[in-house]
Amino acid sequence: MADARNCNRTILVAGGGITGLSAAVEAAEAGFQVALVEREPYLGGRVARMNKYFPKLCPPQCGLEINFRRIRNNSSIRVMTMSEVEKIEGEAGDFTVAIRVSPRYVNEKCTACGKCSKAATTEIPNTFNAGLSTRRAAYLPHEFAYPLRYVIAPQIIGAPEARAVEAACEYGAVELDMAQKTVEVKAGAIIWATGWEPFDTSAISYYGAGKYRNVVPNVVMERLASANGPTGGVISRRSDGKPVKKIAFVQCAGSRDENNLPYCSGVCCLASLKQASYLLDQDQEASATIFYIDIRAFGRNEAFFDKVRNDDRISLVKGKPGEITENPKTGMVTVQVEDQETGRMLRDEFDLVVLAAGMVPGTARQRVPAEALYDGNGFLLRENTPGIIGAGCVSSPSDVSSCVQDATAAVLRAIQACRR
Ligand SMILES: Cc1cc2nc3c(=O)[nH]c(=O)nc-3n(C[C@H](O)[C@H](O)[C@H](O)COP(=O)(O)OP(=O)(O)OC[C@H]3O[C@@H](n4cnc5c(N)ncnc54)[C@H](O)[C@@H]3O)c2cc1C
Numbered sequence: 386m387a388d389a390r391n392c393n394r395t396i397l398v399a400g401g402g403i404t405g406l407s408a409a410v411e412a413a414e415a416g417f418q419v420a421l422v423e424r425e426p427y428l429g430g431r432v433a434r435m436n437k438y439f440p441k442l443c444p445p446q447c448g449l450e451i452n453f454r455r456i457r458n459n460s461s462i463r464v465m466t467m468s469e470v471e472k473i474e475g476e477a478g479d480f481t482v483a484i485r486v487s488p489r490y491v492n493e494k495c496t497a498c499g500k501c502s503k504a505a506t507t508e509i510p511n512t513f514n515a516g517l518s519t520r521r522a523a524y525l526p527h528e529f530a531y532p533l534r535y536v537i538a539p540q541i542i543g544a545p546e547a548r549a550v551e552a553a554c555e556y557g558a559v560e561l562d563m564a565q566k567t568v569e570v571k572a573g574a575i576i577w578a579t580g581w582e583p584f585d586t587s588a589i590s591y592y593g594a595g596k597y598r599n600v601v602p603n604v605v606m607e608r609l610a611s612a613n614g615p616t617g618g619v620i621s622r623r624s625d626g627k628p629v630k631k632i633a634f635v636q637c638a639g640s641r642d643e644n645n646l647p648y649c650s651g652v653c654c655l656a657s658l659k660q661a662s663y664l665l666d667q668d669q670e671a672s673a674t675i676f677y678i679d680i681r682a683f684g685r686n687e688a689f690f691d692k693v694r695n696d697d698r699i700s701l702v703k704g705k706p707g708e709i710t711e712n713p714k715t716g717m718v719t720v721q722v723e724d725q726e727t728g729r730m731l732r733d734e735f736d737l738v739v740l741a742a743g744m745v746p747g748t749a750r751q752r753v754p755a756e757a758l759y760d761g762n763g764f765l766l767r768e769n770t771p772g773i774i775g776a777g778c779v780s781s782p783s784d785v786s787s788c789v790q791d792a793t794a795a796v797l798r799a800i801q802a803c804r805r
């Protein structure tokens with residue numbers, strides 16, 4: 386039996402999305418020290434940017450806030466935002482991890498009063514809103530952010546504007562001389578939970594993403610529907626701001642396609658059904674059409690699928706659109722498709738077309754800085770180099786509840802790896 390004295394009691398978790406957050410609190414509540422390393426200035430990952438999440442259609446704060454409270458109440462978790470793992474050396478039970486921490490230029494004295502933001506004049510793209518809006522160069526990432534602390538954008542550092550921002554803070558929270566640093570953490574195991582990125586739908590030229598303003602990917606639809614999004618939650622056309630009455634969803638935009646993503650992301654069908662309900666809840670007279678290859682809804686999500694599809698304002702058409710075009714004068718978008726059930730060619734016009742894009746693992750672009758194993762699509766294998774454990778969407782496309790379960794399983798494997 387392993388001797389508890391040979392157990393390194395620190396677990397490093399890379400990625401503070403729902404998977405990493407869940408893993409961090411589970412590990413800490415099992416008595417381990419945790420270093421939670423997150424690239425963004427806030428925790429919550431992609432879930433934080435959603436309007437609501439299925440199957441219960443809760444707002445993201447619902448699930449996230451419980452975890453934030455568990456983090457606040459547990460001094461064993463060290464949260465490192467604006468941080469990335471740079472180098473991993475050693476082996477299971479005895480890793481040395483170098484973490485690069487970027488400056489926030491705001492320290493923990495920040496009360497989130499917002500006076501610094503009023504003093505800033507430069508506008509920068511709001512990445513939380515997928516670049517659909519701008520924000521001041523001194524900003525709170527979003528109103529439910531954890532930690533609830535402002536960030537000063539590096540663009541203004543060195544300019545007189547930064548001094549004005551500093552002077553506006555009554556609490557001595559702005560620290561303009563903060564610099565990038567490298568921090569070393571010793572850990573027995575590493576849970577890698579760096580999640581997913583949306584597939585870039587502009588790669589499918591005949592769908593017009595990036596060319597037509599009223600053709601948007603599904604992650605943008607989440608922001609258009611969110612009360613804290615660029616339109617205050619009113620789902621409107623990108624071309625002229627008119628409310629959307631007729632919406633289409635194109636499933637498998639790049640997925641299950643050998644030229645793009647050969648796999649199914651498992652959540653896009655449900656995401657589109659959910660997003661259709663955003664519009665129909667907002668406008669009783671609106672309608673939605675979903676163009677699909679097959680609808681995939683598994684586990685307890687099937688009941689959600691049944692509930693939404695029974696709404697007669699939603700039409701489900703089996704067929705993969707061949708072409709999408711936008712009328713430059715009216716902004717209306719035409720979808721051309723062969724209805725596979727009737728064999729008829731259909732052409733229909735919509736105010737907005739949403740492309741249901743799949744998930745690409747974070748590790749397709751940024752690998753673990755150590756020897757690690759991946760599948761052919763860049764997903765990090767769960768069973769990996771001893772002591773390095775993949776979890777959540779970085780290992781396979783999944784919904785939130787599967788990610789939470791996966792996080793718990795990863796913690797058990799991490800605890801085992803800590804015992805040498
Ligand atoms: C359009 C759409 C709608 C969806 N709607 C739902 C829904 O309604 N219900 C549902 O259950 N699921 C839904 N999902 C799935 C859901 O988004 C995922 O299950 C969830 O985001 C997975 O969480 P994660 O923590 O694994 O990854 P992420 O949410 O991607 O979190 C990963 C975190 O790691 C950070 N990170 C990345 N790289 C690094 C790095 N190198 N170093 C440090 N940190 C890093 C990121 O900033 C991020 O915070 C939807 C998916 C899509 C595409």
